[in-house]
Amino acid sequence: MVVKNTHERQRLIALDHQYVAPAGRVTKFDLVVDHAKNATVWDADGNKYIDFLASASAVNVGHGNPHVVQAIQEQAAKLVHYISGYFYHEPAIRLAQQLAELAPGQTPKKVSFSTSGSEAAEGIIKFARSYTKRPIILSFQNSWHGTTLGAASLSAIDPNMHKAIGPLVPDIYHLPYPDPQKRNAGESQEAFAQRYLASLQDLFAHDIPASEVAAILIEPIQGDAGIIMPPVTYMKGLYQLCRKNGILFCTDEINQGFGRSGKYWAIDHFDLEPDLMAVGKSLASGMPLSAVIGKAEIMDTLASPANATTTAANPICCAAALATLSEIEAQHLPERSLRLGKIAQALFLQLQHEFPVIRAVRMVGLNGGIDFGPKQADLVAALSNYCFEHGLIVISTMDHILRFQPPLVITEEELHHGIQIIRSGLQKLV
Numbered sequence: 001m002v003v004k005n006t007h008e009r010q011r012l013i014a015l016d017h018q019y020v021a022p023a024g025r026v027t028k029f030d031l032v033v034d035h036a037k038n039a040t041v042w043d044a045d046g047n048k049y050i051d052f053l054a055s056a057s058a059v060n061v062g063h064g065n066p067h068v069v070q071a072i073q074e075q076a077a078k079l080v081h082y083i084s085g086y087f088y089h090e091p092a093i094r095l096a097q098q099l100a101e102l103a104p105g106q107t108p109k110k111v112s113f114s115t116s117g118s119e120a121a122e123g124i125i126k127f128a129r130s131y132t133k134r135p136i137i138l139s140f141q142n143s144w145h146g147t148t149l150g151a152a153s154l155s156a157i158d159p160n161m162h163k164a165i166g167p168l169v170p171d172i173y174h175l176p177y178p179d180p181q182k183r184n185a186g187e188s189q190e191a192f193a194q195r196y197l198a199s200l201q202d203l204f205a206h207d208i209p210a211s212e213v214a215a216i217l218i219e220p221i222q223g224d225a226g227i228i229m230p231p232v233t234y235m236k237g238l239y240q241l242c243r244k245n246g247i248l249f250c251t252d253e254i255n256q257g258f259g260r261s262g263k264y265w266a267i268d269h270f271d272l273e274p275d276l277m278a279v280g281k282s283l284a285s286g287m288p289l290s291a292v293i294g295k296a297e298i299m300d301t302l303a304s305p306a307n308a309t310t311t312a313a314n315p316i317c318c319a320a321a322l323a324t325l326s327e328i329e330a331q332h333l334p335e336r337s338l339r340l341g342k343i344a345q346a347l348f349l350q351l352q353h354e355f356p357v358i359r360a361v362r363m364v365g366l367n368g369g370i371d372f373g374p375k376q377a378d379l380v381a382a383l384s385n386y387c388f389e390h391g392l393i394v395i396s397t398m399d400h401i402l403r404f405q406p407p408l409v410i411t412e413e414e415l416h417h418g419i420q421i422i423r424s425g426l427q428k429l430v
């Protein structure tokens with residue numbers, strides 16, 4: 001299929017350029033989304049696409065999931081909104097309980113709601129500083145934690161997220177992320193992990209006093225950096241360093257949570273219990289809802305109203321989240337992600353065999369980075385455009401990596417079909 005009809009698309013995009021500020025965009029190609037179902041998207045001209053992006057990992061349970069839609073409709077008919085900071089409503093209370101119980105580990109948890117992932121990441125700064133009474137937060141290079149001022153300060157993936165908006169939130173520093181591709185020749189995973197841990201200890205010894213560090217915030221699997229997973233030894237070592245120095249161990253599950261990586265939480269790959277974690281995106285199937293979930297003892301230290309906003313825990317969003325959580329469970333989506341991820345991995349490895357221009361295939365669940373290497377940014381842009389013109393939504397990240405994050409309900413047939421479109425693109429472009 002070649003996308004043909006583009007009239008309505010062009011009209012709407014011209015209007016957008018006239019009225020919408022560019023700062024909120026990361027435009028990849030000119031798709032005007034009209035409606036979507038499961039893993040299929042239709043544009044404003046009626047063209048149909050297989051979705052390998054899931055709205056940036058925000059609809060793990062699939063577009064238009066009937067249970068989520070029904071929950072939204074029923075809740076909208078009952079109560080659209082009442083500020084949850086002042087009073088109480090059942091959907092928020094039930095959801096808080098479920099999230100507290102779903103979070104890894106046995107320590108009792110509490111939840112603080114917000115609307116975007118950025119606010120949840122930023123919330124971690126506030127809870128961690130308030131509990132530890134220390135100022136410094138360490139996050140990682142190539143991380144994406146969001147674009148509100150605090151979250152932008154935590155992020156370190158694109159200088160445009162910092163440019164011209166400073167001064168940023170002070171006392172935030174970025175550590176090198178233990179990306180296994182950065183192993184020296186002949187270096188074992190173990191030696192690599194120890195080298196990165198030693199450099200952090202060096203930092204504590206000569207530069208940043210560990211006793212002033214409130215938290216280390218890490219994506220257990222980096223999403224926007226191209227699905228990068230650190231060695232288990234590194235994560236365990238980092239956790240131990242945190243414990244030893246009274247530093248909170250905090251994770252960002254906004255991109256990788258809710259089954260995306262083949263486990264419920266990305267941190268489950270490392271069998272660790274975070275002190276604080278940030279969730280969003282697929283929590284409410286893309287409805288604006290996010291949360292900090294943390295150990296109750298920590299969550300209780302931030303005084304009211306330091307993390308209250310008018311629309312946090314909107315009842316429709318909470319109802320959407322409750323339905324989403326029950327769909328993840330009913331459809332065994334983490335297991336499905338693992339199973340289909342293995343199938344997709346085999347297909348991408350076959351593609352790599354056919355086209356050695358693919359430098360690496362990284363896959364953790366239905367969650368992949370197809371890495372062409374930094375010199376191939378033009379090819380990846382052309383390939384992504386080719387796919388768009390042939391009915392597949394697959395975008396680049398870091399300019400040279402194809403980001404593969406379909407809804408977890410995608411069918412095997414759609415997977416095969418989508419990857420076949422990528423193959424045809426490579427046949428044409430390489």
Ligand SMILES: Cc1ncc(COP(=O)(O)O)c(C=O)c1O
Pocket residue numbers: 056116117118119121144145146147219223224252253254255256280281
């Ligand atoms: C890991 C991670 N954290 C935080 C965010 C920010 O979430 P939001 O865009 O909802 O503010 C993102 C968004 O892409 C993300 O991938």
